[in-house]
Each structure stands twice: as C-alpha cells, then as structure tokens.
Amino acid sequence: MSPASHPDFGHIETWIFDLDLTLYAPEHGIMEQVRNRIADYVEDYFKVDGERAHQIRYDYWRKYGTTLGGLMAEHGVDPHGYLDFVHDVDLSLLRPCDRLRAGIEALPGRKLIFTNADAPYARRVLTARGLDGLFEDIFDIHRMTHRPKPSMDSYHALCHQFDIDPAAALFVEDSAHNLEPAKKLGMTTIWVNHAADAESSDDRPHYVDHEIDDVAHWLVGTKE
Ligand SMILES: [Mg+2]
Numbered sequence: 001m002s003p004a005s006h007p008d009f010g011h012i013e014t015w016i017f018d019l020d021l022t023l024y025a026p027e028h029g030i031m032e033q034v035r036n037r038i039a040d041y042v043e044d045y046f047k048v049d050g051e052r053a054h055q056i057r058y059d060y061w062r063k064y065g066t067t068l069g070g071l072m073a074e075h076g077v078d079p080h081g082y083l084d085f086v087h088d089v090d091l092s093l094l095r096p097c098d099r100l101r102a103g104i105e106a107l108p109g110r111k112l113i114f115t116n117a118d119a120p121y122a123r124r125v126l127t128a129r130g131l132d133g134l135f136e137d138i139f140d141i142h143r144m145t146h147r148p149k150p151s152m153d154s155y156h157a158l159c160h161q162f163d164i165d166p167a168a169a170l171f172v173e174d175s176a177h178n179l180e181p182a183k184k185l186g187m188t189t190i191w192v193n194h195a196a197d198a199e200s201s202d203d204r205p206h207y208v209d210h211e212i213d214d215v216a217h218w219l220v221g222t223k224e
Contacts, residue, residue: 014110030093035057189208
C-alpha cells in the first residue's frame with residue numbers, strides 16, 4: 001500500500017524530503033563530483049595538495065556538519081561563491097523518473113525540500129529528475145543561516161517558517177543522523193538506507209520509524 005493511502009501516514013500533512021541521495025541514487029555519481037569540487041576549492045584556498053585537501057574537507061564535515069561550516073567558522077569564506085563553485089557539476093546522468101514524480105504528486109498535503117545544499121542547485125536537480133513544480137518551497141543552507149542539518153536550529157527554523165506541526169510531518173532522508181532531530185521534534189522519520197536491504201537491517205537507529213531502499217519504490221510499490 002502506498003504511503004498516500006497507508007493508515008500509518010494518514011495524519012501526515014507535510015511531507016519533507018532531503019535532496020541529495022534521497023531523490024536520486026548514489027550510482028549517479030553526483031555526490032562524488034561535489035566532493036571533488038569541494039576538495040578542489042579547499043586545495044586552491046589553502047594551497048595544499050589533493051590528499052590534504054580531501055582530509056581538510058572531511059575534517060570540517062565531521063566537525064561542522066559541512067565543509068562550508070568549517071570554512072566559514074575558521075576562515076570567513078563567502079558561502080555564495082563557495083556553493084556556486086562546488087555545485088558546478090554535471091547533472092546529465094540524472095534522468096527524469098515518472099514513478100517518483102507520480103508518487104510524490106499523489107501524497108496528500110504540502111511537500112517541501114530540506115537540503116544542506118543551496119536552492120539554485122536543488123532546482124537543477126529537481127528539473128533533472130522531472131520533479132519541477134511538485135514542491136511548495138526549498139529550505140536551503142542559506143535559509144538555515146548556514147547551520148546545516150543535523151543542527152536542531154535549522155529544524156526549528158523550518159517548522160517556524162512554514163508553520164509546520166511536527167506531529168503531522170514526515171521527513172525522508174538518506175543520512176540517518178539527520179533524522180534524529182526530526183524525531184526529537186515528533187516527526188515521522190523515513191531512512192533511505194542505500195547500504196542495506198530494507199527488509200534485513202536490524203541495526204536501525206532508534207530515531208528511524210521506517211527504513212526504505214528507494215523513495216520511488218516506497219511511494220509506488222514497484223521497482224524500476
Ligand atoms: Mg542526502
């Protein structure tokens with residue numbers, strides 16, 4: 001039974017989706033491109049070699065939630081120029097997905113994007129996946145005042161901005177740790193787990209309500 005008519009989700013009024021690796025699969029290689037662009041930026045900024053650049057990228061990501069967080073906190077980097085640079089990637093590998101579009105379209109209520117990326121890039125990804133016009137708005141890293149998920153501040157800001165009742169909201173994410181604040185607020189949480197078969201995982205974090213392997217499969221019940 002699809003979520004649109006499933007009793008577990010009958011109370012949901014707001015459907016919130018992460019973007020990267022939630023609305024497309026890892027095998028498209030988009031995030032590898034972004035990570036390499038981030039490393040290129042870091043390499044140029046610090047005048048270091050590629051290996052050191054990836055280490056800095058990773059260390060900031062661990063410490064601040066995003067590499068940008070570290071670059072802003074420790075070096076005052078301008079987020080707009082940085083985000084334009086790192087998102088200048090080839091999205092031609094992404095294809096429109098009719099099943100995904102139909103599944104999201106059928107969900108009763110409002111739909112939002114909640115992403116640590118920026119809105120111009122998010123719009124490009126949505127267009128590439130054939131998902132234009134389905135989402136009321138994109139709550140991006142700038143609107144989070146650069147406090148990325150899983151900072152609780154950004155979840156509060158999202159709920160405040162769109163007058164969301166967390167108890168009637170559902171959040172779909174591939175990064176499990178980004179679901180923890182959502183669950184704390186009372187949202188229903190859906191983990192897109194690319195690493196495991198959704199049926200067989202028994203190490204599901206306590207803040208995950210449902211585990212799926214593919215959003216379109218979950219929404220329309222058939223595999224691509
Ligand atoms: Mg993601």
